[in-house]
Amino acid sequence: MRRRFFWGMVAVAVTTLLVGGLAAAALISRSVEASARTEFARQAAATARLLEADLPAGAQGEGRARLVQILRDVALVGGHEFVEAAVVGPRGAVTPLGEGGVLLDQVPGIAGLSGVVAFDAEVDGKRVTAVAQPIRLGERGTLVVVIGTALELIPWGEVLGRFIWALALALILAAVLAASFSRFAAGRLGRLQAAARRVAGGDLTARVPVEGSDELGDMAVAFNDMAGQLEAARRREREFLVAVGHDLRTPLTTIGGYAEAMGEGRIAPDDMARVGGVLGAESDRLRRLIEDLMLLSRIEAAEFTLRPEPVDLAAHLRGVLDGFRGRTEAARVHLVGAIDDVGTISTDPDRIAQVVGNLLENALRYTPEAGTVTLALHRTAPGLVLEVTDSGPGIDPGDLPHVFERLYVATRYRPVRPEGSGLGLAIVRQLVAEMGGTAEVVAPPGGGTTIRLMLPDGRDTGSAPGEQKRP
Template sequence: MRAEPESEAKGGGGTRPRTRVRAKVPLRRSLLVRLLATSVMIAVCSVAATAWLAARTTSSAIQQEQGQLLSSDTQIYDTLVGYAATHRDWTGVAPTLRRLAGRTGRRITLTTQSHRPLATSAASVATLPTRASAVVDPLHTDAALLPGTATDRIDPRAVGPYRLTAAERKSLHIMAEKILSCVGGPTGVGTLVEAPSGRTSIRFPDSVLGGSARDYGCGVDQLATPVRTEIGPLNRLNTLVNDCLEHQNQQALKVGIDFVVRTKTGAQASQTCLDTARRDQLTSYVAPAALLYVTTPAGSAAAPGFRFTSANTARLAGVAGLVLLVTVAVTVVVGTRLVRPLRALADAARRPVEEHQRVPVTTNDEIGYLAAAFNDLSQRRERVEGQRKAMVSDVAHELRTPLSTIRGWLEAVQDGIAISDQALVDSLLEEALLLQHIVDDLQDLAEADAGQLRVHPEPLRVRDLLDHVATAHQARADTATVSLTTRVDGDPELSGDPVRLRQVVGNLVSNALRHTPAGGSVTLRARRVGDQVTIEVADTGTGIPAEDLPRVFDRFWRAEKSRSRRTGGSGLGLAIVRRLTEAHGGTVTVTSTVDAGTVFTVRLPV
């Protein structure tokens, strides 16, 4: 099917009719056919799998039993390796063997390397096979029975002298929680992991810089610093490793508490020396290697068998046909119900953009969510379109006034009606500066909308920031006979762009002076509250009605509906205040009482 997109010819005042996409029937047919084919394929595969499983019942049962035996052998081996890693000998292992035998139904026997019995799960030691099931040695684990073991084959539960005290565990855990919270732990950036030695570390997901995280001044590297218990054993380990490397004429290295070799020169020799040194250091803390014998007690039942007969074959064929019939019927019914709302969505999407079409939400499933999302998208598109039209109108209005003034005076000079004196030049310059101010404000907002508004943070004192703004606006306050004062609690500091923050506070002060009558006051206050610095600009002006407060930060909005230059600026100052504050990670709010005053509050993170 070839779909012809909607087109519209412009020019000459005429338009060609829109061509709709002819996709109704193909959409329905495609969805139904795909759903039906998928269901039939699933049904056929299910029937074939059922027949195959029924024919192979005996072999499956045997394989399952073998899998259970392998699983129980792995469980037994892992438990005994863990016991050997945490005990110096096999003296008390008998109760552990009996518990394992009770859970797995196997007979378990441990002997020394010289085949001397150490312990058994039975009442007496029976005749053992000629070959042991495995060698239980925490310093040389079997990778086939423990697939997740490390490449050095040393069981991680064998910690020896590196086991931390309770106080050290608690201290490291508290430190890790603080670091995780600093780098964003509550949002799911990392998780705390406690090693068998009691050392707590932070594990980051692979999506975060390959499983690691940038420090951001949170002290992530502090978790890798050895504590008091680990310092002595770690120094002895480094001595053993470097003695080994010295005999091989290799460069010395320093091993950290994670036992990882980070040198590229002689990496193989360094890893071999490290593994040997660790085994030498842990030998006295783990049980000696032992031979493990796992056998099945006498009298175990054989796996059941199954034989296909003609009656079973006919019964299986009948059930298969019934399953196939039910699958087709259900697929047709469900597919029809699925297609109906999708067709409504497709029709609404093909309507002209200007109509902002909505679709009814009739279900509470994924299709209902899709319909609700489509309606929300249409509503937002309609709202954005309205905002775009309003903004274009506002921009045109703001630019028309100064341009009309400049043009009028220039035409008057050209016609000889007005004289080009200094006063006229000053007036035209003022209008040109107003135009430049509006264009600069629009550029700042455009950069903020595009995510290109750059800030250059540096340490600064809030007191100096407020004093600088107050000094810059003092002359204007004196002219308006308005009292302009600053009050700072303590000496708060923060990291921010001084130029941008002066612009934020300056816009708020300029706005306050403009709406404060003679004899009033404008006060700049600042204080630190927790991990934030709060800056307030309070005035005793005319105030803002409650119904207008939600719109004060909108672009080109003014409470003065006449849009007079005497009572208002370009209408962009507060919008810029909000975007610059958000660029610093802060917020700005406003409270006001009519005929009493207004307070703008800027909260910035320290």
Template sequence: HHPDFHTARFGGELYRFVLYPLPGPLGLGGAIVVGAPLRPVTALLPRIFQLSLWAGLASALLAGLLGWLLARSVVAPVEEIALTARQIGEHNLAVRMPAMAGNDELARLTASLNAMLDRLARSLELQRRFLSDASHEIRTPITILKGNLEVTLRRPRSAEAYRDCLLTLKEEVDHLERLAEQLLWLARADAAGLELAREAVALDGWVAQVAERHRPAVEAAGRRLELALASEATVELDPARMQQCLDNLLANARRFTPERGAVRVATRRLGPAVEIAVEDEGPGVPEAEREAVFHRFFRGDDARNRAHGGSGLGLAIAREIARAHGGDLWVETAASGGARFVVRLPA
């Protein structure tokens, strides 16, 4: 027995009724009927419709305003980033993206862009410095060549004088050739990296073989070559590349070791790594320059200048090779006070 709802018109006016049946004995029953006119309710409908309309318009305006403010808060930083990006050029890499507060996507994006610009600026600065240094290095032997030729051609000379001039010219041509080869090597390494042809090598025997190739030049210069090879290790390396690395270190040690001094080569095992050390008895490397000596075309004190025949690229190439093998190269002070260059490689 559920109540029933009905709408009916009486005397021209609508009423709403609820009828609730009442059961009785012998199937007889009755019902309770309650009704009320709908006029008060219908009178409110236009007002409710009007209020709903105004509320809808106000909500739409508020949503539009909030959407515009939200869009501006997102677009404004993007526009600022775009404006800053248009100011950045090859000759204006000092400009940076505005730092964003917080840790949202835009803040991380601007931080990443600024880090990229820092790397790009450093790369371009290194490239400019490299080109400037390379130009200087090439200009020096060319100037010497030209000067010797001009002086020699000013007047007739003896055969011995011509021979001396030609020997000087040959030295400068050899220097230019070495410099060109090293510049080409570095350019290829920078462009495509180093491709290594690794093979298992018994380190001590291989180092001895490489070092012995330098013995004639070392002894001809009045120095001694001493070997102390004790790693007893087998290492995966590219023999040709690592020989180039050791050749540079041995040539460097020979140049800076004084006459009657010793060039020492040693190996040892150190946990999961092996070390190859090349030591000279020269003036050593000041602590402040121990990282800089591996920079391309680095020129330190008078003890490490062009008078020793170096191009300023050999140590940079040696470190590139060591790091390509997953190792490293650094310099420290030897017991004799000279320089001790250490190559560490994974065993």
């Protein structure tokens, strides 16, 4: 990993330098050539003005010699290999004013030249960079001065040598930086890897130091969050097992004690009915706990099946409510229904009854005598709202985020609510989630608790009843 990272960084650095160097060389070459042509044009214009001043009516004798000398002086002072001039007559005749005319012959469109022309010529197989500058002479035609050079405008050999040295130095520096950074990054990855192995080995307390705010830092934060959640999940699982063990041990202890007493004949005949009732109640408690555990495990393992069908939800809930009236009357609790007619809904009636039954049982355990339990149903824009409200002591604000956790309520409020499996609200949340809804709890400061379920509208469209695993 470190080697790949190191060579990858070096390769990127070398490629960047090469591409940047070639691009810079091309840009510099164009810039230098453009600057040279501009300078040639300026010198050609100055030379043309000198020639114009000394140009005789007929370029012969001393006058011609004077023009030739001017061209030589310009070539010597400017360091040009080629300085040529000619007069282009009104009819296009070209009359050279100096010695030779190798560039004049290659000026594009010299007979009709009206402005500065930069062009490339060839002399003895060499490329010549040249500029032609025309100046009007009135009726005599046009004076054209051509300046050119075959010399390299940029000493590429020297430049290439320096570039190679710079590339070598940059390569060494990139290698040093890549080695340093790869060691640093590999160290951070190594610490992350070591922590991951500790977690895989069962040590959920392993954490990674967060170094920096880059991607590796974000990865360390995410790893620590994951490890923290796993540790919390293991703690909850341990607490869950302890609580389940307690809830199983209590009725088993009661049943075992009475069974032993019955076997030894220590129970009077008059107490047999009472003892039988106790044994039956404890057996029902065990049965509910086991059934709730099995149901919750099936839901969490995605082995849960919904069977939606058209249901008159309001009438269905009224029937569930009527089934609890005997218990509420015995407990001297008022049971109120505030159920709106929401029409026929496509849902699983058995699971709806199970959810509402769990909520009503939970509310009845908290509500004191002369208290009230209310079941409400109404439609809102987002969907259906189903609420069960009790007038019990309420829930502490710090416990609200944990109400739907397994056995949390049963453990936290055991003195207030000694009975129940402690899994009812966890099952409610899972069932509602499977049906595409959400569950929340509201506990105002003055007491009382409301469990609010948001369910999809699910208005029946006349389709046949079906079966689905997960909505």
